[in-house]
Amino acid sequence: MIARSQRLRRCQLAVPGSSDKMMAKAASLDVDHVFLDLEDAVAPAAKVPARAQIVQALNTLDWGRSIRCVRVNDLDTHYAYEDIITVVEGAGANLDTIMVPKVKSACDVRFVDRLLSQIEGKLGLKRRIGIEVLIEEAEAIMRVEEIAGASDRLEALIFGMGDYSASQGIDPRAISGDTGYPGDIWHYARYKMIVAARTYGLDAIDGPFVNFKDQDYFRVECIRALQLGAVGKWAIHPSQVAIAQEAFSPSQTEVDRAYKAVAAYREAQGQGLGAIQVDGQMVDVATVRLVQRIIDRAELAGIKPTADI
Numbered sequence: 039m040i041a042r043s044q045r046l047r048r049c050q051l052a053v054p055g056s057s058d059k060m061m062a063k064a065a066s067l068d069v070d071h072v073f074l075d076l077e078d079a080v081a082p083a084a085k086v087p088a089r090a091q092i093v094q095a096l097n098t099l100d101w102g103r104s105i106r107c108v109r110v111n112d113l114d115t116h117y118a119y120e121d122i123i124t125v126v127e128g129a130g131a132n133l134d135t136i137m138v139p140k141v142k143s144a145c146d147v148r149f150v151d152r153l154l155s156q157i158e159g160k161l162g163l164k165r166r167i168g169i170e171v172l173i174e175e176a177e178a179i180m181r182v183e184e185i186a187g188a189s190d191r192l193e194a195l196i197f198g199m200g201d202y203s204a205s206q207g208i209d210p211r212a213i214s215g216d217t218g219y220p221g222d223i224w225h226y227a228r229y230k231m232i233v234a235a236r237t238y239g240l241d242a243i244d245g246p247f248v249n250f251k252d253q254d255y256f257r258v259e260c261i262r263a264l265q266l267g268a269v270g271k272w273a274i275h276p277s278q279v280a281i282a283q284e285a286f287s288p289s290q291t292e293v294d295r296a297y298k299a300v301a302a303y304r305e306a307q308g309q310g311l312g313a314i315q316v317d318g319q320m321v322d323v324a325t326v327r328l329v330q331r332i333i334d335r336a337e338l339a340g341i342k343p344t345a346d347i
Contacts, residue, residue, distance in 0.1 A: 093128035174198030
């Protein structure tokens, strides 16, 4: 498995790159990840001017601890290559990742990788810019394993259920839930993407929940994605940020139990024991592997165990 940058992505906030006001608002928020959008959130006539607006925002606003990302246009459009060149040449020192939509194969990832390498070499950038890709085409689900292994720049796979549903031809009535379809209409695609992400050491991110006024169900969707192995979810409105970041953070109780279980198991190993009981629960090597994920998430989020653990 390739060692990659470890970044906190409990929430990825979408912000139109054509709105100076919204970008300034996003910079003031305590959010793990902000992506300034040149694709769906920007009208065709505003796409070229929005590049300069994004460069200005990246270079002048204080983004705090947030990951700074730009979503470029689909690689099949005539905008994409100039999106990357303009943004990276203008603000590459203040950019963490490029997000690429509608990726269909490993070749798409390698194209962006090669272009970034050329620009970084030209500018002498000291920090390497990462890549995040949207899995939102039927072809992408079919080839998700090769996409996940396409480049050591790749940091995250993101499930885009809207475009994916259109690509596969899913009945809109099934999406809305009025036909009685049993379960999650996107479960297979979401799960397959997360398996590929975990295999290659990538972050798996769940896509948007469009009814931002329904905060209770948004929380339910966050928990479902977490249970499948995702590390975060998109937010299309600032009101969703705190919910996502709380949902994808382990509670203090979970953190304390995890540290306690690992400490007790290490002590038991020293005594030649392979399995023990901790607070009425069996702890063995498989358990430790599970709770270590909680510890890893806690450390990334800055959540420490209580002093007496």
